[in-house]
Amino acid sequence: MKRLFSKQNRALLAELVRTDFKLRYQGSVLGYAWSLLRPLMLFVILYFVFVKVLKSGDGIPHFPVYLLLGIVIWNFFTEMTSQSLGSIVGRGDLIRKIKIPRWMIVFSSSISALINLGLNLIVVAIFMVLNHVPLMNTAVYLIPILFEVYVLALGCSLFLAAAYVKFRDLSYIWEVVLQAGFYLTPILYSVTIVHRVAYEKVLLLNPMAQAIQDARYAVVTHSPLNITTSRIFDNGWYMFVPFVAVVAALIIGLIYFRGQSKYFAENI
Amino acid sequence: MSDEVAIKINNVSKTFRLPHEKSGSIKNAFVNFYRRDKGFEIQKALKDVSFEIKKGEFFGIVGRNGSGKSTLLKMLAGIYLPTGGDIQINGKLTPFIELGVGFSPELTGRENVFLNGALLGFSRKEMQRMYKDIVEFAELERFMDQKLKNYSSGMQVRLAFSIAIRAQTDILVLDEVLAVGDANFQQKCIEYFYELKKRKQTVVLVTHDMGVVKDFCDRAVLIHDGVLRYEDSAPKVANEYAILNAPKQTERSSQGRRWGTGEIKITDSEMVYPSSKQTYYQPEDRIEVKLNLNIKKNVEDPIMGVTIKDIAGREIFVTNTKALDVKTGSLSAGDRAEITFTMQNVFNDGTYTVTPAIAEKDVGFFYDVIEDACRFKVLGWPFPTGIAQTPTTVKLTKTERGGRKKK
Numbered sequence: 001m002k003r004l005f006s007k008q009n010r011a012l013l014a015e016l017v018r019t020d021f022k023l024r025y026q027g028s029v030l031g032y033a034w035s036l037l038r039p040l041m042l043f044v045i046l047y048f049v050f051v052k053v054l055k056s057g058d059g060i061p062h063f064p065v066y067l068l069l070g071i072v073i074w075n076f077f078t079e080m081t082s083q084s085l086g087s088i089v090g091r092g093d094l095i096r097k098i099k100i101p102r103w104m105i106v107f108s109s110s111i112s113a114l115i116n117l118g119l120n121l122i123v124v125a126i127f128m129v130l131n132h133v134p135l136m137n138t139a140v141y142l143i144p145i146l147f148e149v150y151v152l153a154l155g156c157s158l159f160l161a162a163a164y165v166k167f168r169d170l171s172y173i174w175e176v177v178l179q180a181g182f183y184l185t186p187i188l189y190s191v192t193i194v195h196r197v198a199y200e201k202v203l204l205l206n207p208m209a210q211a212i213q214d215a216r217y218a219v220v221t222h223s224p225l226n227i228t229t230s231r232i233f234d235n236g237w238y239m240f241v242p243f244v245a246v247v248a249a250l251i252i253g254l255i256y257f258r259g260q261s262k263y264f265a266e267n268i
Numbered sequence: 269m270s271d272e273v274a275i276k277i278n279n280v281s282k283t284f285r286l287p288h289e290k291s292g293s294i295k296n297a298f299v300n301f302y303r304r305d306k307g308f309e310i311q312k313a314l315k316d317v318s319f320e321i322k323k324g325e326f327f328g329i330v331g332r333n334g335s336g337k338s339t340l341l342k343m344l345a346g347i348y349l350p351t352g353g354d355i356q357i358n359g360k361l362t363p364f365i366e367l368g369v370g371f372s373p374e375l376t377g378r379e380n381v382f383l384n385g386a387l388l389g390f391s392r393k394e395m396q397r398m399y400k401d402i403v404e405f406a407e408l409e410r411f412m413d414q415k416l417k418n419y420s421s422g423m424q425v426r427l428a429f430s431i432a433i434r435a436q437t438d439i440l441v442l443d444e445v446l447a448v449g450d451a452n453f454q455q456k457c458i459e460y461f462y463e464l465k466k467r468k469q470t471v472v473l474v475t476h477d478m479g480v481v482k483d484f485c486d487r488a489v490l491i492h493d494g495v496l497r498y499e500d501s502a503p504k505v506a507n508e509y510a511i512l513n514a515p516k517q518t519e520r521s522s523q524g525r526r527w528g529t530g531e532i533k534i535t536d537s538e539m540v541y542p543s544s545k546q547t548y549y550q551p552e553d554r555i556e557v558k559l560n561l562n563i564k565k566n567v568e569d570p571i572m573g574v575t576i577k578d579i580a581g582r583e584i585f586v587t588n589t590k591a592l593d594v595k596t597g598s599l600s601a602g603d604r605a606e607i608t609f610t611m612q613n614v615f616n617d618g619t620y621t622v623t624p625a626i627a628e629k630d631v632g633f634f635y636d637v638i639e640d641a642c643r644f645k646v647l648g649w650p651f652p653t654g655i656a657q658t659p660t661t662v663k664l665t666k667t668e669r670g671g672r673k674k675k
Contacts, residue, residue, distance in 0.1 A: 008390075012386045012387065014392065016386075019383055027374075097369040098347070098370075265347045
């Protein structure tokens with residue numbers, strides 16, 4: 001671990017992240033402001049569609065913020081995995097010319113995604129204030145929950161980035177998987193609209209669903225309408241399935257990436 | 269591994285699987301799996317190569333295009349893993365497969381300097397300390413806040429090079445990166461090599477410029493078709509390389525065009541140095557060119573001369589027996605002759621080529637001309653600016669306002 005984060009690697013990581021950020025809003029007039037403006041504008045649209053027009057929410061208190069938090073967490077997962085997917089191939093010029101730790105490239109795009117998550121959370125905080133959501137002391141649990149999402153996304157990212165070197169179809173497949181995942185996860189709708197408990201249980205075994213529901217519970221509302229994984233399984237051992245899945249994703253991702261990274265330079 | 273050894277290469281081989289059609293899709297992977305069609309070719313880029321590079325050595329790896337030398341280099345750099353054998357490296361190794369790796373056209377010159385520096389293993393603080401020197405050396409002070417895409421390719425190379433030479437490392441590995449750029453840039457490279465050699469830096473240089481190999485490398489290996497063909501002192505390896513390339517008539521050697529009617533043939537032309545160990549001229553040396561001639565037919569008073577050009581091909585100096593008022597007399601078939609031109613070293617630091625020519629007495633036609641038959645280097649002028657150096661004395665006279673001369 002000490003070797004992984006040596007002085008040189010830290011400098012390189014910082015430089016890669018910095019470059020990433022500079023290039024992202026290259027040529028736009030508002031520049032960095034877009035990292036805040038983009039989520040803000042998206043949220044305004046969602047707010048009008050789901051809260052004002054469709055009036056979904058099913059009686060969940062502070063539904064706008066509840067909705068936003070779910071979207072922010074899901075977007076973080078989407079952004080990090082899809083950016084990491086192409087990161088190794090995209091940095092092929094570096095990989096073929098110099099020896100830098102390969103994982104550094106995936107790691108740097110994950111840091112960019114984390115920074116964006118931070119900015120998005122600022123926007124969520126703004127909406128919390130506007131919606132008069134009381135700050136609960138369970139809000140600190142947001143940190144381990146986000147860590148869990150990060151670990152899951154990192155495992156997926158490592159696997160995807162390494163596999164994409166050989167299978168370029170993966171970017172399209174992953175796009176579809178993410179789209180399906182978005183609707184299979186209770187983000188836009190509340191779990192209660194699924195009327196069979198068995199389905200609800202299956203739905204909440206998904207680590208993303210568990211993380212989003214837990215985050216909402218910790219930050220936005222303790223309402224019984226906000227069904228979390230631990231509640232639906234009544235603290236039975238099934239509630240640990242999502243965590244096992246997260247750890248498994250990381251281990252599989254790491255092992256596969258390690259094995260493949262030796263041949264990145266030849267295969268790109 | 270003893271402390272003397274910088275790199276030890278043991279029975280290294282490398283095999284590539286080259287797909288016939290890039291099967292970069294899942295469908296192909298499935299189809300190929302069922303058909304049992306391998307869909308790739310095995311290419312053995314390197315076969316069982318072993319050698320050692322000692323600390324402080326300037327080591328050359330030479331070979332033709334596709335010989336496997338770049339593959340070997342990439343394995344030294346840790347970019348490829350050997351299929352068989354192993355490589356032991358003693359110390360920190362910094363490779364330059366290409367100058368300006370990671371340069372991004374959308375970033376400014378300044379931002380690229382820091383990014384490139386980080387890729388070379390410098391921290392931001394270290395880069396901040398070196399930044400001014402880098403920019404000054406690249407002579408790009410005015411352009412640093414412009415995007416890289418607005419730089420000329422020469423400017424980009426200059427910037428990249430001036431970062432690269434800051435690299436502090438135990439072993440420096442250079443690919444033919446330095447073969448780009450104009451004469452001025454090549455001159456800077458040569459100076460850099462000279463400095464590396466002076467400070468006993470361990471360098472591994474991959475090149476097919478035999479001039480550079482002869483001048484700078486202590487030892488070298490010749491790689492041919494993935495096999496280590498020859499390992500010896502640099503001049504011997506360079507010779508072996510020349511022999512290897514000789515049968516290919518279509519390929520032009522480092523010498524240029526040759527023409528003439530052939531009554532007199534230049535059989536050999538070489539530079540004579542003050543001592544046999546020296547491979548370049550220093551300011552105080554005299555430059556000597558020796559030509560060996562073979563006379564095929566009787567000729568009267570031929571004119572013999574040399575033209576000295578710089579690396580860009582500009583004629584710097586021309587002299588001949590007629591201009592020097594030397595009568596060469598009559599020469600008859602079967603004779604041999606040797607002529608030596610000795611001149612003062614007025615040439616600035618750099619690489620020069622010598623074009624010997626033998627002409628008919630009224631310069632009506634040429635008997636034999638070999639363009640760029642040999643080359644030489646000049647190094648060590650304290651103020652190497654401009655093309656020429658000439659002994660100069662200064663006399664300064666000051667006159668005070670009153671008109672009185674001041675002593």
